[in-house]
Amino acid sequence: MGTTGVAVVEGAASEGRAMDLLRFTTAGSVDDGKSTLIGRLLYDTKSLFTDQLAAVEAASAAKGDEYTNLALLTDGLRAEREQGITIDVAYRYFATPRRKFIVADTPGHIQYTRNMVTGASTADLALILVDARKGLVEQSRRHAFLCSLLRVPHLVLCVNKMDLVDWSQKAFERISDEFTAFAAKLEVPDLAVVPVSALHGDNIVARSEHTPWYEGPALLHHLERVHIASDRNLVDVRFPVQYVIRPQSTTITDYRGYAGQVASGVLKPGDEVVVLPSGLTSQIAGIETADGPVAEAYPPMSVTVRLTDEIDVSRGDLICRPNNGPAVAQGIEAMICWMDEATPLRPGATYAIKHTTRTARAVIRELHYRLDVNSLHRDEAATELGLNEIGRVRMRTTVPLLADEYRRNRTTGGFILIDETTNRTIAAGMIVDTN
Template sequence: MTATVEAPAGMDLLRFATAGSVDDGKSTLIGRLLYDTKTIFEDQLEAVEQVSKARGDEYTNLALLTDGLRAEREQGITIDVAYRYFATPRRKFIIADTPGHIQYTRNMVTGASTADLALILVDARKGLVEQSRRHAFLCSLLRVPHLVLCVNKMDLVDYDQAVFDRIADEFTSFAAKLDAPDLTVIPISALKGDNIVSRSENMPWYQGPSLLHHLEHVHFASDRNLVDVRFPVQYVIRPQSSQHPDYRGYAGQVASGVLKPGDEVMVLPSGLTTKITAIDGPAGPVDEAFPPMSVTLRLADEIDIARGDLICRPNNAPEVAQNVEALICWMDESRPMRVGGKYAIKHTTRGVRAVVRGLNYRLDINSLHRDESATELKLNEIGRVKLRTTVPLLADEYRRNRTTGGFIVIDETTNRTVGAGMIIEAS
């Protein structure tokens, strides 16, 4: 078995995160996808076969392809977010394999924050458990636009349609309470390969697509915000070469919207307007730029622009705000977040300092209950927080723009990332 599939350049790249309770088979599922799409090497397969034999497994344990940490292999659990890449002739994929344990909620938030699709696994024998609902809620909170529920281990319930229908109905009614715009439910067996790459003969009653077919065909290009132009400036390029003595470009990644030469744009926070004269990509000039392209903009006027500034449309600008309300997932096990705490905020390419002005409530992600008496956020807890920043943020609501609506919280004394935030309101 060799890695033989090569995706043509310029193909779609779908990022998806896997989530589920412990032992639901996430790592096995990813191993099966890598194995069946021929994207693992012979030596990798041999190593997995050897470890499987040493552990006394009666089969080649494909989960070992993704559980890369020694502690994960020894304990049989997933701890860290493991990123895996594979490709088919139709599309490229990046998988974020996130842990199932409740104490690793922060890792799940990290993995799902950039995902186009979330794949939630449940064990057909157990049905929906608390973790299934928690992960679905977190995915809706993080605005992941597509949800796939995989009812795994169907081989252990004799491929019974009634079992699948009961779980599918229960999850569908729960998802109706969430902001889950697109939901697909697929019965699978990751261990046996049923409905993973091709339709299973063991479940003739299931008329939907296989998992890989769905991943290859799910339409996600329209999920990107192409209306609000947002271009955070990452770097100012001035080569000072004899060939280009007057070159001045502003490099960054398009967060949203479409940019073309000739467009009138505004620079924030100065509010000055100018026009785009050219857009340079890695291989030369391009006719337009859209997310998630990394490009360099050249402008008609010499405006004082620095890293952290943002280029947008004159009549469509983000909020320039120092008072921000956000949902924050706390990620620091050593110190909780308290009112009055001072932190550094990394928002797009801009770094500012902030103080916590208030904690409106702490959210119980199991019951969705709001605890308004809470005074702090501990590890893995989520709450609605009021922040006051020293310098204005150029921000949108997270539900409108995941890039300009998201930020990370940094402890200035240790330089550690201690929280991730989603802006609800900026003023």
């Protein structure tokens, strides 16, 4: 099963590069150059419309800049975000002959940590920018820790504004060594460090002559070639049912399909499966997409699965393999990132919980500790979590969740909490354990 899935995913990537998609997020403190870096990637990969570039050139000239200020490509949305408008994360799209990219541009201010969590939660890779003059700051460590907590598999530290420190190898190595030492305390499986000047384009698309001492690839070369196919869990089959399809047609009387997105594993017709929480077993009769039947499905494909038996399956159920299923549990241990400005998280409070396609209510039984993301110190005397704070909690849900640990599966291990009064998303959670 597992080897077949790997072959299919890697085959798709090699046969048609357009199928290969890398999601990455930017992180870093204010004015470290995130917007300029994204603008440079868009500009140098020729991913801008002529009118977009003309507008940026005109705006740069109006401001008196002696250069085309590529940061203006994303700063329009950033200004809206920081005024409280609901565009929390700006997404940009570009492509090269080798790969497609989706960039989540997140704000650097500390009060927008929650937005950084939103951007990183689905990312394959995170770019953390550091100003070469300032070195690591609190936000650099905060964002690195959050990327580790959110299990972002690949991290790239971009030491930006190297032109302002005269391309000093010593300055670069000092920051690289300090960050590498901090990352060693975290769970960072893959780390690369690149000296760049986003403003001038050095080491962004092509190697720079200003850094003959740097032996690594340019940033885009690394982004194009970082291996992400093996990051996907192709062993544990998890298929949360989102919708039951029963066509209301006189010509189709016996069709029953279960639509959703494959969270992990590989599904094929003929596979034995079990439906949770009922425990009823069946076989996969067929798998269909919008383009017709397929021989197998793997993450993140959206498909409709048909079973050979007419059994009771509804939204919120989960299809998996016999003897390899998630925990069916109401007791949850989780790390929580609190996102609500109005009220803090306190033990005893009840919220709505959204986990895969299942919705329930959850009560916070205990706050074990609040985590200082800079020192990684655990404050076990904490009684609440405020905006952007992170802590470990124990909670109980009204109905069982079909859950894995977040480290094993980011989809079935993640959830959000919702304020039932305002319907606002107030927390993101990562399951540590079930009981």
